[in-house]
Amino acid sequence: MSTQSRMTHEIRTATLDTEFARDVLRDLALAPKQLQSKYLYDALGSSLFEAICRLPWYRITTAERRLLEQHATAIVRSIWQKADTVPLIVELGCGSGEKIVILAEALQQTGGRGRIHLIDISPQALEQSERTLGRLRHISVVGHRETYEVGLRQAAAAREPGQPMVVLLLGSNIGNFDTPASHEFLCAIRGALAPGDALLLGTDLVKPEPVLQLAYDDPLGVTAAFNKNLLVRMNRELQADFDLDRFAHVAVWNRAARRVEMHLESACAQQVRIAGHIVEFEAGERIWTESSYKYEPSEVDEMGRAAGFVTSKRWIDEDARFALSLLTAR
Numbered sequence: 001m002s003t004q005s006r007m008t009h010e011i012r013t014a015t016l017d018t019e020f021a022r023d024v025l026r027d028l029a030l031a032p033k034q035l036q037s038k039y040l041y042d043a044l045g046s047s048l049f050e051a052i053c054r055l056p057w058y059r060i061t062t063a064e065r066r067l068l069e070q071h072a073t074a075i076v077r078s079i080w081q082k083a084d085t086v087p088l089i090v091e092l093g094c095g096s097g098e099k100i101v102i103l104a105e106a107l108q109q110t111g112g113r114g115r116i117h118l119i120d121i122s123p124q125a126l127e128q129s130e131r132t133l134g135r136l137r138h139i140s141v142v143g144h145r146e147t148y149e150v151g152l153r154q155a156a157a158a159r160e161p162g163q164p165m166v167v168l169l170l171g172s173n174i175g176n177f178d179t180p181a182s183h184e185f186l187c188a189i190r191g192a193l194a195p196g197d198a199l200l201l202g203t204d205l206v207k208p209e210p211v212l213q214l215a216y217d218d219p220l221g222v223t224a225a226f227n228k229n230l231l232v233r234m235n236r237e238l239q240a241d242f243d244l245d246r247f248a249h250v251a252v253w254n255r256a257a258r259r260v261e262m263h264l265e266s267a268c269a270q271q272v273r274i275a276g277h278i279v280e281f282e283a284g285e286r287i288w289t290e291s292s293y294k295y296e297p298s299e300v301d302e303m304g305r306a307a308g309f310v311t312s313k314r315w316i317d318e319d320a321r322f323a324l325s326l327l328t329a330r
Contacts, residue, residue, distance in 0.1 A: 021238050021275045028279050034288040035230060037176055038121060038147070042233050046122045048226040050096060055222060057214040060172055063320035064202050068099055071315050071324070072106035078313060078326055079166040079198050086113045090155045091168040092148045094118040097129030099170055104139050113138040117158070119151030120144075149188055156192040165197045172204040172322070174303075175259070175293040182293070186307035193329040199309060205321040206294045209253045216251035216260045216292070224249035227262050227289055240274040250286065262290040300325050 020039060027034050041049065053061035068075070080087050087107075091100045100116065107114050116139060118129050126143040133141050142158070144151035152167070159165055167189050174182055189199055216223055227249045231242040250263040266281035273279075295303075300323065301311045309327035316323045 025277055032288055037290040040230055041122050043124055045229050046124050051222050055218050057218045059320040060204050063317040063322035067315045067317055067324045068102040072102050076106045080112050085164055088115050088159050088163050088165040090117045092119050093173050094120045094125055094129040097132030101132050104136050108136055116141050117155035118143045152192050168200045170202040172202050190308040190329055195329055197329045199327040201325045203295045203300050203323050205323055207321045212253050212260050238275045242272055259291045259293040263288050
């Protein structure tokens with residue numbers, strides 16, 4: 001092998017020796033095959049998800065924004081009870097910043113100041129959120145391009161003695177965790193808080209199956225494009241050779257588990273090369289890419305109690321069946 005060929009080979013090998021490659025190869029060896037939902041959010045995936053949030057069939061974002069606009073003052077007063085303090089506000093998964101800016105504006109209008117820490121694995125989301133918040137006075141913003149857990153630890157480490165802290169987990173992001181993982185994650189959030197601090201939790205509530213089906217398999221095919229973009233990403237970053245026409249987006253309501261599942265279904269028996277490895281698919285075999293759990297309000301209360309919270313207040317959009325719950329750390 002020539003020196004140039006050896007260097008090219010070494011560069012290619014280093015590119016494939018990543019956490020993404022290792023996770024993909026490990027998870028596609030499971031039964032059923034699956035991929036971590038966090039990998040859906042590359043630059044294009046993040047843009048497609050922003051488009052999903054504007055679809056008339058996906059009502060989570062509009063319902064949550066409506067609740068925030070209606071109750072922003074009440075929420076701010078609940079988390080900012082002492083006029084001489086500056087709350088530390090941490091948003092896990094900031095998106096475009098369109099939600100947290102509603103609370104930041106309400107805080108500013110009441111004469112308060114705030115320190116906001118944004119946590120997201122998408123650099124595009126962080127940049128957009130920071131621009132959205134940049135026009136506000138008396139609000140300082142710090143971005144963390146990290147996983148929720150790592151970013152939360154970093155934000156909590158920046159807390160000043162006696163400073164009140166509130167964590168925002170909106171968009172029903174908690175629904176992307178299975179039951180054991182959601183409990184573990186809520187416990188991690190509680191561990192970063194002091195008694196009296198708060199968690200503002202957005203949860204999508206159980207609703208009729210046809211409504212859920214349209215939300216996750218929309219007529220325009222935007223959600224399908226979001227899901228199949230994961231194949232595009234693996235082709236680009238892991239030298240995979242997925243044929244997108246041989247995989248279909250499938251959304252399933254699992255009534256027993258109370259979750260919508262997104263899958264990519266193989267249309268035929270085939271082999272796909274990924275990071276130098278061959279992965280075999282049977283006809284009809286699926287890759288499980290994301291789950292979205294739906295809740296009843298009583299279940300949210302129980303999840304909070306099990307992690308060390310008590311439900312202080314709740315606001316529900318009955319039309320879209322979406323809830324915002326303010327959980328106080330015990």
